[in-house]
Amino acid sequence: MKKHHTNTLNRANGPVTVSFLGGLGEIGRNCTCITVDGRILLVDFGLMFPDANMPGVDLVLPDFSFLRENKDSIEACVLTHGHEDHMGGLAFLLSELSFPIYGSKLAIGLAQSRIFEFGVEDNTSFHEVSDGERLNIGPFDVEFIPVTHSVPHGFAVCIRTPQGVIFHTGDFKIDLTPVDGRKTDLGRIGSIANSEKIRLLLSDSTNAEEPGSTESEKQVGKELTAIFSENRDSRIIVTCFASHLHRIEQIANASIESGRKIAIAGRSMINNMALARKLGLISVPEWAFIDIDTIGSFDPAKLCIISTGSQGEPMSALSLMASGEHKRVKVGPGDLVILSSHAIPGNEFNVNLVIDRLYRAGAKVIHGELSKVHVSGHARRDELAIMLSICKPEYFIPIHGEYRHLVNHALVAENIGMEHENILVCEDGDVVVLSDNGIQLSGEVGSNYLYVDGIVGDIAHPVLRDRQVLAQEGVIVIVVGIEAKTGEIITGPEIITKGWIDAQDSDELLEEAKILLGNALSDSSSIGSNDYAAVRRLLRTAMGKLVATKTKRKPMIVPVVMEI
Ligand SMILES: [Zn+2]
Numbered sequence: 040m041k042k043h044h045t046n047t048l049n050r051a052n053g054p055v056t057v058s059f060l061g062g063l064g065e066i067g068r069n070c071t072c073i074t075v076d077g078r079i080l081l082v083d084f085g086l087m088f089p090d091a092n093m094p095g096v097d098l099v100l101p102d103f104s105f106l107r108e109n110k111d112s113i114e115a116c117v118l119t120h121g122h123e124d125h126m127g128g129l130a131f132l133l134s135e136l137s138f139p140i141y142g143s144k145l146a147i148g149l150a151q152s153r154i155f156e157f158g159v160e161d162n163t164s165f166h167e168v169s170d171g172e173r174l175n176i177g178p179f180d181v182e183f184i185p186v187t188h189s190v191p192h193g194f195a196v197c198i199r200t201p202q203g204v205i206f207h208t209g210d211f212k213i214d215l216t217p218v219d220g221r222k223t224d225l226g227r228i229g230s231i232a233n234s235e236k237i238r239l240l241l242s243d244s245t246n247a248e249e250p251g252s253t254e255s256e257k258q259v260g261k262e263l264t265a266i267f268s269e270n271r272d273s274r275i276i277v278t279c280f281a282s283h284l285h286r287i288e289q290i291a292n293a294s295i296e297s298g299r300k301i302a303i304a305g306r307s308m309i310n311n312m313a314l315a316r317k318l319g320l321i322s323v324p325e326w327a328f329i330d331i332d333t334i335g336s337f338d339p340a341k342l343c344i345i346s347t348g349s350q351g352e353p354m355s356a357l358s359l360m361a362s363g364e365h366k367r368v369k370v371g372p373g374d375l376v377i378l379s380s381h382a383i384p385g386n387e388f389n390v391n392l393v394i395d396r397l398y399r400a401g402a403k404v405i406h407g408e409l410s411k412v413h414v415s416g417h418a419r420r421d422e423l424a425i426m427l428s429i430c431k432p433e434y435f436i437p438i439h440g441e442y443r444h445l446v447n448h449a450l451v452a453e454n455i456g457m458e459h460e461n462i463l464v465c466e467d468g469d470v471v472v473l474s475d476n477g478i479q480l481s482g483e484v485g486s487n488y489l490y491v492d493g494i495v496g497d498i499a500h501p502v503l504r505d506r507q508v509l510a511q512e513g514v515i516v517i518v519v520g521i522e523a524k525t526g527e528i529i530t531g532p533e534i535i536t537k538g539w540i541d542a543q544d545s546d547e548l549l550e551e552a553k554i555l556l557g558n559a560l561s562d563s564s565s566i567g568s569n570d571y572a573a574v575r576r577l578l579r580t581a582m583g584k585l586v587a588t589k590t591k592r593k594p595m596i597v598p599v600v601m602e603i
């Protein structure tokens with residue numbers, strides 16, 4: 040974006056920088072940084088779940104080298120809402136940096152569990168904000184505007200800067216009949232757009248490829264009620280996101296209406312229900328719930344179990360039930376399992392596995408593709424067009440999506456009349472500068488995937504590459520023992536393989552390899568010279584050639600030279 044713009048507003052103000060650390064090019068690890076007068080405001084700091092190409096990786100975070108380099112300049116982090124892709128990375132960030140966090144009671148409550156688990160709460164302070172609240176955070180004037188989403192208390196954030204209003208929608212949909220009556224506050228957004236003008240709009244692109252509008256969450260409630268009454272003879276097990284409190288409330292209401300008691304299975308579901316009760320966010324009566332340990336004393340047809348595991352997570356309650364390993368719930372004929380959810384990209388395999396296992400166990404299964412037991416929390420094209428029309432931004436950058444979603448969101452903006460040159464399709468790591476002269480792409484910040492593995496912290500790319508090779512090709516270890524004084528080979532080469540080819544087929548090949556390697560070693564001038572690195576190189580090259588010609592594979596080859 041090189042084009043310069045003349046502004047009607049008279050601004051003789053410093054530039055404002057917007058840096059995208061994550062979420063532009065993938066669904067997950069959302070983080071946008073806004074810099075004013077050398078101070079940085081983070082909007083969200085989320086995580087992403089690994090896909091099948093990231094063996095052994097637990098989580099993926101935004102690359103925060105930019106924040107590490109500017110650690111004394113971080114003013115705060117404001118949370119749009121309490122989903123993992125928006126706040127799940129904070130505990131890791133707070134292990135190195137310190138800054139206050141602003142968000143709804145619920146977003147903070149949900150973020151706190153990992154922050155306390157990591158013991159890094161002393162590096163932050165929590166500031167609860169309510170709907171419509173406007174406050175100064177350092178040089179930032181921030182207003183929190185209600186939006187409807189698949190977790191209660193979502194916010195759009197309106198950030199007033201010396202370069203005008205930057206409006207970040209957060210994750211939103213336009214649901215005119217939300218479960219809690221708390222609608223996306225289009226009136227307030229329109230009022231800001233009309234009276235102050237929105238200089239830059241950053242808007243959720245998740246469903247930019249989907250036509251029309253997302254159905255109301257209340258539709259799910261109706262569907263569930265109908266299913267519950269049609270299946271009076273079945274025990275019902277329902278899974279959904281543990282943070283989707285409105286969904287849980289609707290499941291609970293359908294249970295009560297059909298005369299069922301409710302039991303909760305899974306740690307995060309139990310924790311979130313306790314948090315929701317504490318915050319007064321769920322209005323289901325306490326008497327409707329029973330302890331999961333007591334389900335044996337109830338008629339199964341009078342039970343509903345609300346469970347974790349909507350993403351097929353292998354250790355979740357539903358996965359354990361599906362594979363017959365859950366201590367308290369044995370799934371079988373007579374059970375109806377409802378997956379009131381949609382698999383996040385990357386989780387499809389695990390979800391399909393769970394569904395298959397449930398069928399094998401004899402259960403009846405209903406999921407989002409068979410019935411309307413799930414609706415998205417994100418706006419589709421018509422809603423995105425409404426948001427763009429109300430905001431009437433001078434500039435627009437689609438955020439929160441894979442690249443295809445961002446491009447399609449940009450097309451929505453063009454379709455409703457925005458100038459092509461006022462729309463920037465940015466990617467992770469891009470930095471844009473808003474100034475009196477307009478908006479310009481200006482440099483980059485680190486945007487690599489930051490892989491988190493167990494408690495070790497981030498693993499490097501070479502480790503991941505090794506794991507991919509090991510997972511796809513296997514490993515061959517070649518061991519030789521060398522006499523320390525003479526440098527003569529006295530044992531080996533012994534060859535050990537894992538995950539390469541079937542043992543039976545490999546016997547002959549391994550014999551051939553041993554002879555080949557033995558010959559290569561005896562022909563080599565390295566032998567006797569104590570140059571072990573050269574011996575390792577020689578083993579690796581000779582074995583590599585043989586393996587490539589005979590098997591057309593490229594397993595990892597690990598030569599080991601032992602001094603004896
Ligand atoms: Zn969300």
Ligand SMILES: [Zn+2]
Nearest residue numbers: 122124125210
């Ligand atoms: Zn999100």
